[in-house]
Amino acid sequence: MRVSIEGSEPAIWRLLEVDPSLTLDRIHDVIQTAVGWRDSHLHSFTDTDPYKRLRPVNGKLQEPRRWVSQDLLEDSDEDLPEADWALGQILTPESGPLFYEYDFGDGWIHRLELTGNLPAPANAPRARLLDGARRAPLEDSGGIGGYHDLLDALADPGHDNHRDLKAWVAWTAGPWQEFDPEQLDINAVNNELALLFPGATVNEPxxxxxxxxxxxxxxxxxxxxxxxxxxxxxxxxxxxxxxxxxxxxxxxxxxxxxxxxxxxxxxxxxxxxxxxxxxxxxxxxxxxxxxxxxxxxxxxxxxxxxxxxxxxxxxxxxxxxxxxxxxxxxxxxxxxxxxxxxxxxxxxxxxxxxxxxxxxxxxxxxxxxxxxxxxxxxxxxxxxxxxxxxxxxxxxxxxxxxxxxxxxxxxxxxxxxxxxxxxxxxxxxxxxxxxxxxxxxxxxxxxxx
Structure with a gap:
């Protein structure tokens, strides 16, 4: 499964091997870990591209399906429980892509595409990162457009807000990592992915x-x-x-x-x-x-x-x-x-x-x-x-x-x-x-x- 953040340029993406029996609430955990988010905002899955206007098919307008967490279900009669649906039920060779939105304010849209099906050994990890590029955008940076503007300001010492934004980035990124838009540690991600699943035979490194x-x-x-x-x-x-x-x-x-x-x-x-x-x-x-x-x-x-x-x-x-x-x-x-x-x-x-x-x-x-x-x-x-x-x-x-x-x-x-x-x-x-x-x-x- 390829996961890419819509609108990111250069692209922020991950290529994952994922057990299709994982339910969407666990896929949420996998995406958060693989991309590098901090899971501090709401999220949802949908089978319809949020950027495209719905068009009738055979004269009928097909309503998009939306899967959400238990907390959001309490406020909706139409949404589906993400914990009851497995990834393999939705993302199939015949289906189109699946979309995952994180932070409804900033609106980080992730495109999930099936790139193939492989038989997995009995001891295969439930999720594993194979490849990817670039770290996750900073939380609360204003969506993909705001993040690109932020990177431009950081790269320009003459920008009016360069100093203030640099200080904001340091505080938001925190003291435990240097902010580097190009950074991605695949081994560290896979350690965290293994730790997501209690049945996995892995020790904390x-x-x-x-x-x-x-x-x-x-x-x-x-x-x-x-x-x-x-x-x-x-x-x-x-x-x-x-x-x-x-x-x-x-x-x-x-x-x-x-x-x-x-x-x-x-x-x-x-x-x-x-x-x-x-x-x-x-x-x-x-x-x-x-x-x-x-x-x-x-x-x-x-x-x-x-x-x-x-x-x-x-x-x-x-x-x-x-x-x-x-x-x-x-x-x-x-x-x-x-x-x-x-x-x-x-x-x-x-x-x-x-x-x-x-x-x-x-x-x-x-x-x-x-x-x-x-x-x-x-x-x-x-x-x-x-x-x-x-x-x-x-x-x-x-x-x-x-x-x-x-x-x-x-x-x-x-x-x-x-x-x-x-x-x-x-x-x-x-x-x-x-x-x-x-x-x-x-x-x-x-x-x-």
Whole structure:
């Protein structure tokens, strides 16, 4: 079956081997996956070309048949249920083409043509992409005419709307794929097509087989899963996550210092519940933070790096406060002389210890970005995580997309951890932060846990 988007020039098309016993609701899934749509709009099938005026045949005007989903059936007495009709009943050697419309506003018309019938082996996939050209148009780009206009504007830096449209494309395409009108990854499409059918003997490829990534993937809308899986693969999550002792000791130095300073006997806090001034001053000096700090650096409530370190260690389960004293947890006592073990403990804690589900999702998306190592500006991290949270269904109480300041609040604790580990080096998020190999390995270890 050849699927082509009407009016596309150059043509956007796919050549598929498809089991004719698949019902039209499953053919909808196949087309969405093969073309690369995100399945965020309504759709229908019809046996009549929407672009042509109906003409009488033998003096009779033949009414077109239209197949729709269950939701649309509730508003129609004439449409047919797509789940009750198999492709082979409609698209035959004797029939004309079938038409599939996606997004009734933009009106993306797909022409489905039978190109042949072949006997299939017993283990043949239910749907497989053989060939094709060009990625799907961007969702909500105004139909094929609007999409062509968009491409023209993007290709012309002098166009009045070039800058605004470029920003819109970046947001719409999202952080998990570069927008390239010519791009088509047939192998990735076939992986997704195989995953559409539960009876198929296929494992989710690469990083998607890891529990945290798999769980996030399955909660995403089906139309965006391929992009996410491909991005996870680019983050190298299948690489080793071991760390050398020297690197682990360097990265975990702040947490190691605090744990060893508290020691097996614990340390008493002041009457107000703060670390003693001498300990605060010692921390700033020993950890090399004093040179960048203005002030005496001896009061914890006014010395942000030490306060953040202590609070972070408590959240991660390294220390706890009991009756006015800081004491080590049993796990930390075992790790005082094991920097690599502490490194792994921190990675697992960062991935799993959260106050609520929205924070958990934000942190996992953030760790994926760190593992990929493609962002440098903090604003880019926030934008990428915001996109992922929206795809996972998080929004404000009014249904609006999450603002950067909201995402920042969800990530502030994780950001503190990465600052303490030296993965990021700018506490106010204004400088560029290039993540190096040890930081990427830490993020991978967290996502592996």
């Amino acid at each position: 690469g990083p998607a087989s890891q529990p945290l990534i798999r769980e996030l993937t399955h909660r995403l809308p089906p139309g965006i899963r391929r992009e996410f899986r491909s991005y996870a693969a680019s983050a190298g999550l299948d690489r080793p996550t071991q760390v050398d002792r020297d690197i682990a000791e360097s990265m975990t130095a702040p947490y190691l210092w605090l744990a060893r300073r508290i020691g097996p006997d614990g340390i008493s806090l002041t009457a107000a519940g703060w670390l003693p001034p001498a300990v605060v001053r010692e921390a700033m000096t020993e950890l090399g933070w004093a040179k960048d700090w203005i002030g005496k650096a001896n009061r914890e409530d006014q010395t942000l790096p030490v306060l953040q370190l202590r609070e972070s260690a408590q959240r991660l389960g390294l220390i706890r406060k009991i009756k006015g004293r800081l004491v080590l947890t049993s796990a930390t006592k075992r790790l005082l002389d094991d920097p690599a073990g502490l490194w792994l403990f921190l990675a697992r804690a960062l991935a799993h210890r959260h106050r609520h589900d929205s924070e958990r999702d934000a942190v996992l998306l953030f760790l994926l970005e760190v593992a990929a190592g493609k962002r440098t500006e903090w604003a880019d991290y926030l934008e990428a995580v915001a996109f992922g949270l929206g795809a996972l269904g998080w929004s404000t109480r009014t249904g609006a997309a999450l603002e950067p300041k909201t995402v920042q609040a969800l990530l502030v604790d994780a950001q503190d951890v990465l600052l303490n580990l030296g993965i990021f080096d700018d506490r106010v998020g204004l400088k560029a932060n290039t993540v190096k190999a040890p930081g990427q390995a830490f993020a991978r270890a967290a996502l592996h846990s």
